[in-house]
Amino acid sequence: MQVMHRAKTSSFDDRMALLGATSCEREAAARIRATEEPAALIGELGSEPPQDLIEAHADHPERAAETWEGRAALLVTRRLAELDTPESRIALRELSRRPTGILKKSAVQALAESRDPTVAPDLIAALEDTDVITRRWAVEGLGTLRHRAAVPHIAARLSSDSAGERVNAAKALAQIGDPAALKAVRQARRRELRPWVRFRMPRRAGS
Numbered sequence: 001m002q003v004m005h006r007a008k009t010s011s012f013d014d015r016m017a018l019l020g021a022t023s024c025e026r027e028a029a030a031r032i033r034a035t036e037e038p039a040a041l042i043g044e045l046g047s048e049p050p051q052d053l054i055e056a057h058a059d060h061p062e063r064a065a066e067t068w069e070g071r072a073a074l075l076v077t078r079r080l081a082e083l084d085t086p087e088s089r090i091a092l093r094e095l096s097r098r099p100t101g102i103l104k105k106s107a108v109q110a111l112a113e114s115r116d117p118t119v120a121p122d123l124i125a126a127l128e129d130t131d132v133i134t135r136r137w138a139v140e141g142l143g144t145l146r147h148r149a150a151v152p153h154i155a156a157r158l159s160s161d162s163a164g165e166r167v168n169a170a171k172a173l174a175q176i177g178d179p180a181a182l183k184a185v186r187q188a189r190r191r192e193l194r195p196w197v198r199f200r201m202p203r204r205a206g207s
Contacts, residue, residue, distance in 0.1 A: 022052040022053050024051055024052040025068070025071065028047070029075050031044075033075065036083065038085070038087045038090075041080060041088075042095075044076055045073065045103065047068075047072065053068060070102045073103040073106040074102075076106075077095065077107050078110065080110065081113070089114075089119075092114075093107075093119060095107035096108045096119075096125075097122070097125070104134060105131060105137070108134050108137045108138055108141075111123060112138060112141025113141070115144060119141070120142060120150060123145075123150070124138070124150050127150075127154070127157065132160075132164075136164075136165065139165075139168050140172060142176075143174075143175035151176060154173055154184075155180075155181070158170060158188040166192070167197060170185045170188055170201040173185050177205030185202065
């Protein structure tokens with residue numbers, strides 16, 4: 001049986017406080033965290049922002065919508081991961097195929113943290129996303145899974161314009177550790193022009 005990695009919930013109230021969540025936001029978040037049905041959770045993604053959040057951004061209502069969209073995406077994807085049912089896994093995988101945005105990013109992060117080998121194809125697909133953070137989660141998830149079929153896809157990120165992405169790709173390949181992965185890392189180190197980036201690239205398997 002596939003086991004999804006369960007998100008930590010003990011410090012939920014502390015995290016919401018750090019986010020500056022309003023009391024209505026915390027109530028809405030608690031409702032989401034108590035929801036058991038994936039379909040109902042998906043429905044929460046289209047919910048209106050809590051009233052006091054709307055009031056807090058009365059001069060810029062679009063900010064209330066954007067803020068709640070991001071928080072709802074994170075809460076819903078975390079809850080789906082916690083539920084750890086076939087239905088919740090399917091829902092997460094479907095969300096990871098959405099267009100680029102906060103919802104897709106949150107879903108890919110949840111899949112990457114799941115340690116579930118069946119989501120590897122979804123993570124590979126996410127490597128083509130235009131958002132660098134979404135790709136980072138996909139790379140890290142595939143590295144954790146040591147998914148050998150992902151090696152050429154991760155190796156392609158070694159040519160990224162983002163130095164951080166090149167480093168993360170090299171680290172994931174070193175985690176996978178097969179000959180093709182390690183060869184790609186060695187080649188990337190040789191052609192890397194920035195010393196600090198080359199220094200952060202691993203030299204051996206598992207680094």
